[in-house]
Amino acid sequence: MPDHTHTHPHPQSHSALSGPARALRLGVCGPVGTGKSSLIALLCRELASELELGVVTNDIYTDEDARFLRAAGVLDPARIRAVETGACPHTAIRDDITANLMAAEELEADYAGADVPGLDLVMIESGGDNLTATFSPALVDVQIFVLDVAGGGDVARKGGPGIERADLLVVNKTDLAIHVGVDAGLMVTEAAAARDGRPVLGLTRTEQATVDQLTAWVRAQLARHRTGDLVPQDPGPMAAHSHDHAHA
Amino acid sequence: MTDAREAIHRDLVLMLLADARLPVAGHTQSATLEPALRAGLGAGDVPGYVTTRLRTVTRVEAATAVVALHHLAAGLDVGPVEAAWAARTPSPAMRATSRSQARAFLRLAGRLWPETAPVLAVSAYRAPCRAVALAAAAASLDLEPAALARLVGYDDVQTACSAALKLLPLDPADVTGWVVGALPTVDRLAGEVAHLTRPEEIPACGAPQIEAWAETHAHTTRRLFSA
Numbered sequence: 339m340p341d342h343t344h345t346h347p348h349p350q351s352h353s354a355l356s357g358p359a360r361a362l363r364l365g366v367c368g369p370v371g372t373g374k375s376s377l378i379a380l381l382c383r384e385l386a387s388e389l390e391l392g393v394v395t396n397d398i399y400t401d402e403d404a405r406f407l408r409a410a411g412v413l414d415p416a417r418i419r420a421v422e423t424g425a426c427p428h429t430a431i432r433d434d435i436t437a438n439l440m441a442a443e444e445l446e447a448d449y450a451g452a453d454v455p456g457l458d459l460v461m462i463e464s465g466g467d468n469l470t471a472t473f474s475p476a477l478v479d480v481q482i483f484v485l486d487v488a489g490g491g492d493v494a495r496k497g498g499p500g501i502e503r504a505d506l507l508v509v510n511k512t513d514l515a516i517h518v519g520v521d522a523g524l525m526v527t528e529a530a531a532a533r534d535g536r537p538v539l540g541l542t543r544t545e546q547a548t549v550d551q552l553t554a555w556v557r558a559q560l561a562r563h564r565t566g567d568l569v570p571q572d573p574g575p576m577a578a579h580s581h582d583h584a585h586a
Numbered sequence: 587m588t589d590a591r592e593a594i595h596r597d598l599v600l601m602l603l604a605d606a607r608l609p610v611a612g613h614t615q616s617a618t619l620e621p622a623l624r625a626g627l628g629a630g631d632v633p634g635y636v637t638t639r640l641r642t643v644t645r646v647e648a649a650t651a652v653v654a655l656h657h658l659a660a661g662l663d664v665g666p667v668e669a670a671w672a673a674r675t676p677s678p679a680m681r682a683t684s685r686s687q688a689r690a691f692l693r694l695a696g697r698l699w700p701e702t703a704p705v706l707a708v709s710a711y712r713a714p715c716r717a718v719a720l721a722a723a724a725a726s727l728d729l730e731p732a733a734l735a736r737l738v739g740y741d742d743v744q745t746a747c748s749a750a751l752k753l754l755p756l757d758p759a760d761v762t763g764w765v766v767g768a769l770p771t772v773d774r775l776a777g778e779v780a781h782l783t784r785p786e787e788i789p790a791c792g793a794p795q796i797e798a799w800a801e802t803h804a805h806t807t808r809r810l811f812s813a
Contacts (some may be wrong), residue, residue: 402808405807420812421614421812422614422809422810422812423613423614424613424614424615424616424749424750424752424810424811424812425810426613429613430614431614433607433609434607434608434610434611434612434613434691434693435609436609436610436611436693437611437614437690437812438689439693440611440689451691466643479747552813
């Protein structure tokens with residue numbers, strides 16, 4: 339079996355590449371329907387000309403999100419990988435991250451050849467789950483929790499690990515607020531209060547200024563990752579948040 | 587954790603390796619049950635499906651694991667064992683799934699028992715199958731051949747049955763009853779393959795219908811489970 343006799347470093351480390359040499363891994367999680375896929379499509383559209391991007395989707399019925407992104411035409415379909423979670427989206431980003439890590443590593447390895455530029459950013463989209471789902475810091479370097487105004491103005495106030503402690507909380511679809519009787523400004527203010535100073539962004543695709551704020555945040559995380567200043571923080575589940583750091 | 591053989595009771599080793607909470611992406615697997623159900627099998631067929639696997643594809647896997655364990659314990663090259671398994675696993679999708687599971691398992695084994703010779707030996711292969719990867723852990727932890735065979739059989743039964751709970755409207759207690767009902771068959775299987783040492787002794791007992799379902803599933807776009 340000649341094809342099985344090559345040697346390679348055995349998989350002892352938690353990632354194929356470690357430190358700033360590999361792509362920044364950005365997790366995007368939050369409840370179903372809040373706009374995770376759209377947010378990733380938006381980032382692809384905004385950043386694809388300046389950064390080498392890859393996406394790993396986790397869907398309940400696998401490749402719905404991957405197909406959405408492929409159909410959006412914002413990224414080469416080969417850069418979008420779907421991971422099946424066996425109806426366990428929470429498990430796949432938290433207690434057994436193996437399938438996602440392998441997908442991210444394969445994606446990075448596929449673009450690590452001498453003739454292609456390596457990836458700068460791999461976005462991992464969780465399968466829409468509940469308010470308690472957050473990424474393991476062993477899977478992503480930094481994470482965004484996505485809510486939307488249509489889910490109700492009180493959701494942010496209710497809190498939870500992602501809302502309170504994800505690196506960035508996005509309150510999405512603020513343009514819909516007037517249609518669903520929600521005060522988007524108040525929702526953002528209450529979320530900020532629940533987050534002890536961590537950043538909150540009211541986002542709508544219809545207002546480029548909010549899109550620019552999002553891309554600026556992502557660029558800042560990538561810069562921190564490259565200088566080795568980005569230490570993954572764990573938002574959950576309910577542990578007291580006591581580490582001492584400043585967020586961008 | 588540096589000395590894998592440091593007086594850990596084998597029962598505990600077996601419990602650890604059989605635990606669904608082991609982070610090796612087990613939750614992504616249905617033991618090909620998902621396409622089988624899509625092809626028309628119903629809840630009542632699941633116990634028979636599990637038994638069929640134990641007599642065919644899982645028997646191949648258990649025998650491969652046992653022979654690989656013998657080779658690793660004796661310091662022999664596991665290449666021929668891997669080749670024998672591949673020759674008895676005609677479905678490319680099933681081979682790919684097994685190798686992906688092996689990779690998941692070895693990345694954990696490489697963290698837990700990084701310095702043991704069997705884990706190093708198997709990790710040096712580009713894409714070993716799951717049976718050989720499990721044998722590496724078994725060899726590192728002094729697990730006996732019969733115990734390893736029982737592990738392979740038990741894990742297959744639990745994988746199919748737990749997937750059934752996600753895919754069908756079932757009472758979990760009933761499904762656990764199916765698992766219990768399959769245990770004597772698992773035990774028999776282990777007894778029948780535990781003594782094997784040579785690659786050519788690995789039974790060639792595939793299940794063409796299961797293999798065909800595995801192939802179909804690999805090309806399905808809407809699926810809960812990877813395989």
